[in-house]
Amino acid sequence: MELNVERTYALGFDVYGTLVDPLALAEPLQALVGEQAVRFAELWRTKQLEYSFRRGLMQRYVDFDACTRQALLYTQQALRCDLPESDQGRLLETYLYLPTFPEVTAALTALKAQDHRLMAFTNGVEVSIRALLSNAGVLPYLEDVVSVDDLRTFKPDPAVYAYLARRAGHAPGDTWLVSSNAWDVIGAKAAGLRAAWVRRQPEAVFDPWDVEPDVVVSRLDELADWFAGQPT
Incomplete structure (x- = not known):
């Protein structure tokens, strides 16, 4: 009798x-900056990423927590919001209590049931990410937290994607990045990994770099269905 063994x-x-x-930070920002709350959250996030990219290229590393603090300082200056240090501290603390997207727990449960090895892979500092994911209730679903801080560089440096595969104990071709960030997906594909793009916003455009994700989903729970439908 032939066994139907799913690939993991x-x-x-x-x-x-x-x-x-x-971007859920817009809610606590509402009480501090009023109508600028959404713009503040978006610019803060944009600068946070920009600073990590620039530091990676310059080889002038500081960790992601530092990039987040510096991006906060930039944003309040750019939007002319002079926040007291106490409010800045509370905003940075809120970064440890960001909410998960609604389908995340169910998606991780389904993927874990398929025997895939699930890990967080992040530009963030490991201790901060563990606290964040623990506060969000999803850390128990993940086997490991792999941080680029170990290499003192940032995504999309090819070295960090190779590091993910090594930590996972899988060949690059059997290692997947799952990300809502198109630049992250392209970085993983360039390093020989496979990648799923979570296109959370229907208007989001994937960079036209002649690189394509292996699969595109609009929510994480669609990914388990996609894997289940693949030939073994």
Whole structure:
């Protein structure tokens, strides 16, 4: 009798924008900056990423927590919001309590039931990400937290994707990045990994770099269905 054995993979989940929503900071920002809350949250996130990219290229590393603090300082200056240090501290603390997207727990449960190895893979500092994911209730679903801080560089440096595969104990071709960030997906594909793009916003455009994700989903729970439908 022939056994139907499903193929399993290592899945590295980006954290910010994929598992948790950094733009949810607009809610606590409302009390501090009023109508600028959404713009503040978006600019803060944009600068946070920009600073990590620039530091990676310059080889002038500081960790992601530092990039987040510096991006906060930039944003309040750019939007002319002079926040007291106490409010800045509370906002940075809120970064440890970002909410997950609604389907995340069910999606991780389904993927774990398929025997895939699930890990967080992040630009964030490991201790901060563990606290964030624990507060969000999803850390128990993940076998490991793989942080680029170990290499003192940032995504999309090819070295960090190779590091994910090594930590997972899988060949790059059997290691998946799962991310809502198109630049992250392209970085993983360039390093020989497979990648799923979580296109959370229907208007989002994938960069036209002649690189395509292996699969596109609009929600994480669609990914388990996609894997279940693949030939073994």
